[in-house]
Amino acid sequence: MKVPAEEHFPRFTLNDNEQVCWIATYVAAGRWQEIGLLAGQPQSWFLAFARNLKGDAAESINNIFSVLQHVLMAQRKTDFLRTQLEPAFSVFTRANAIALAKAAQGGDLGFMAACNGIFSAEWEERVPEQILVTCSGGPGDSLATAVTIRAPDLAIAIHAEYWFLFHCYGRDWKLGREWRSTPAADGRVFDQLELIFPDQAAEWTYFDVTGLITPSSNAV
Secondary structure (H helix, E strand, C coil): CCCCCCCHHHHHHHCHHHHHHHHHHHHHHHHHHHHCCCCCCCHHHHHHHHHCCCHHHHHHHHHHHHHHHHHHHHHHCCCCHCCCCCCCHHHHHHHHHHHHHHCCCCCCCHHHHHHHHHHHCCCHHCCCCCCCCEECCCCHHHHCCEEEEECHHHHHHHHHHHHHHHHHCCCCCCCEEEEECCCCCCCCCCEEEECCCCCCCEEEEEEEEEECCCCCCCCC
16 A cells, blocks of 8 residues: 555545535434534435435435445545444445435425434434444555455445555546456455556556455465
């Protein structure tokens, strides 16, 4: 991981659109008090937000959550694990946001009914535990120092590869070539991603996904 010595954290502040999306995730999570919204404000705020979405509600929300995950990791306001405690990384919150956005299309009464249903009595007790993704190994600049992602499943692990890259390198890069290797003699399997930076040579990052492809593997 190459972080300039003079780099400061957080790397940047969210722009207006990112800030709006970030607030939406806190409302959908039922954590509006943490960002200073008063009683009655979260519902009217999210209703206005949902009515500004373009196209299919579920597709729009899924895109917002995916992009915001990358932005928050790139911002690097805190470490890799604690960043995942943001509502944007919660499956529960994403499901809430989709349900509320769809309900908003049916008018105020339908929206409020959905909102009251999600945040009914003792709703906090129904929130599933957030399983955090961890990374181990080296900096990932070679096969020998490949990063090992430990995640509940392969789909989340693939998302987490990008979280790792944004957390390490910020957002001033583009993805080049990528592929998954065939199993080596020792059975290890790697994801290989090329990162293209402005005004400097491209770099490759390596992830050891052996344990995810073959869960019975004892590879470290």
